[in-house]
Amino acid sequence: MGVWALVAEPAGLLPAREQMALSLGWHIILAAFGVAFPAMIFVVHRHGIRGDETALRLAKRWSKVAAVLFAIGAVSGTVLSFEMGLLWPGLMGGFGDVLGLPFAFEGLSFFTEAIFLGIYLYGWDRLPPRWHLAALVPMMAAGVFGTYCVIAVNTWMNMPTGFTLTGDGEVTDVQPWHVLFNSRALLQFAHMWLGAYMLVGFVVAAVYATGILRGRRDDLHRIGLMVPFGFASVAAILQPIVGHVLGMALGTIQPAKLAAFELDVTTENPAPLHIGGILVDGEPRWYLSIPRWGSFIARGSFHKPVRGLESFPADELPPVNTTHLAFQGMIGIGTALALAVVVYWFARWRGRDLLAHRWALCGMVLAGPLAVLALECGWVATEVGRQPWTVYGILRTVDAAGDNPGLWWVFSGVAVVYLGMTIGAVVVIRSMTRRWRAGEEDLPSPYGPAPEEVAR
Template sequence: MAVPSAFHDAALAPLTSLVTTADPAGLLPAREQMALSLGWHIVLACFGVAFPAMILLAHWRGAWRGDEVAMRLARRWSKVAAVLFAIGAVSGTVLSFELGLLWPGLMGTFGDVLGLPFAFEGISFFVEAIFLGLYLYGWGRVPPKRHALFLLPMGAAGVFGTFCVLSVNAWMNDPTGFRIVGGEVVDVDPWAAMFNDQVWLQFLHMWVAAFMVVGFGVASVYAVGMLRGRLDAHHRLGFAIPFGFATAAAIAQPLVGHLLGLRVADHQPAKLAAFELATETESPSPLRLGGILVDGEPRFHLDIPYLGSIIARNSLTKPVQGLDTIPAADRPPVNITHLAFQSMVGIGTLLALAVVVYWFARWRRRDLLDPGTRFHRPFLRLVAASGVLAVVALEAGWVATEVGRQPWIVYGIMRTSEAAGDNSGLWWLYGASVLLYGAMTAGAVVVLRSMARRWREGSEDLPSPYAPEPEPLDSPARARAGAGR
């Protein structure tokens, strides 16, 4: 919600009276540490949200239609999910300690407001881990149709945990569920804070983005395989399932983003002005492609008349409020916000066009996966790059929304500088985190590449985290599972 100036003055006065004009020593390392941790973990969180749905579809196809290729895909993907969950647990644990360490002003003031979604997120994490373990354990031990049911609570827990985290971020954009009296937070309503007005669209935007990242990411792996001549049924189905999810997400995301952008215009005009590089209020507003601010003036851009008002305000004439109407101290870093926003939108548009071209060609009975089809290899090259592009778009979107909210950590109530501490030793934590995340990234790449190599060589029963050794093929447990088909 937009914060009325009277409320803003009354609420902020008791907080700002304790703050000096100089930035605290812990501000910059806290920013860097949070950017590293969230930017790294958010990719893994996407797999927790979207991957179970893809595994479920493959498992359903295998169990109900007797498709051994699909069942093999489900089993392999579940092992990949286990590896990603294992390293995600490490980065998630780091994040759980960072809020209080990096932002003592935020958690010390608003800890009672934000405690509920964090508690639910912790419960969701354990539920997800339990059912992932049960799913991995169930191969060869549980009838295939019943076995697939373990994926439902696993996927639901991943989605709900993400919703809880997004509710905190949405609350930062739309603070509600409390009052400040005499410098103290009182009348706390944690349910109102968790289910604030911004959370639904912001969560939907992230939920769809997760399917884009995982859908294009997994499809890109099989596109690379097909470029290397592996055009068998395994690679085709491995491409088709995630690409189908990515298609739906890529087409839906522009609509979701448009609806979310309309709320930004009403609640955070400074962020929208930075998105659009609107230095002055214009009616109608153009869509400004490219460009940066140089000495306060936009340069190197292309203006498309009227389109800014249409996209940002759903109108031919409504203006985008200019930065000149916003106090200089309340403006975000404009160039970073603008370029990140346009990178997100540009990549998202490219990926949406790619899926439209593919399905249009299929409608014209031209399968771009067939080697004899024109544009076969260019299309596969684009899909091979789409996984990385989707991750870049995801990161750019988070940069746009987080940097665009600055200088506020709680919009209109608390500035980011007020939330940081004076611990300059946080730079050591940042350095250690760079080493930790670098080691985990390298470890994940080595493990996943080793698994892929062994699968190509014909090995199927690879060891999994949280799972015992598979039952022998002639064991009674496997016989009972097979009878339950």
């Protein structure tokens, strides 16, 4: 159970999969910052122009970090744009006309975001305060719309529409607007949008929680923690609701993925909820079963059946264990983070300052990497769970890939580039933070010499 049928795989399939996993898994973190970070900068900047010098100083610092992340994201995004045609010629050759419009809009959004990021960065002390603040609005809108376009493409891959497939496999009657306005695109984007706010909010809050643990209990660290943590808290509470609504349609749209999510081997009515567990020799092992709740979570009813893995052909099943564990990881971490923020805000409502307790600050530090892991698990679940299809029900992944074994060299080169960008980002941002702690605020560049050294 869960083993694909033996088929002749093209030589480019495995390196294409490995490279796409690396590229998307790496880029999605930067994409999340592009979606959520400008809104957080807007809040602290708006508070700053109302008279809070600390908040204004924080906005200036965050804008420079955003610039570094944007520059790196531009590189990884460019790599991804080339990868689509290089790694998946069967997809882009057959469906390029269908996907061209959303990808074009995503490119325009990227350039718009870059333009207004530049205006914002160079507008300090040059533009009137409110006009300077307003530069963040189109930057936020462009980041959101560009991400929506990419999510719309992914939604289309899960639920294809906007074309007609002739008997000989030719794509005709292309209607690219149907990709952008896919009935599931908005809901899937909302899921990603909230995930982005969770990731960025918890990661940024973790940075300032670490500073507080090290004794830096000033207003800058307090604001730097509470603003992103507030965004992340709202997103963490709403995310399970959106995720549940999104998942209830899987039984109709992608029933094999749902069966893998729930680790349901046989069709049961009602179906239990399996917590934990893996599939061993076709049977689930080491799991906790809760009667009826599988039907409720998957179908929104305690009485509806959930199709089991045995009801699908073996060559139409995804890798079950990977899909199930990734899904459970996303759900488990997301639920834990949602409960944690409810506890924090309830305690605050009751007048208790949990930030005075070391264990609470350690929990906030841990929430950062957990939010990253939850987002990665979610994308593993949805992408691996769609296999063996690239375009669900129409184009198999083995047919989308090319037959070029030289892609392993491309994969190696991309891995080196991403490693270099990761090291560069860490070095530059750490250099910036050290200089800020030393009292330097006006950094001519993230890593250049101090102003007095330039004067000499």
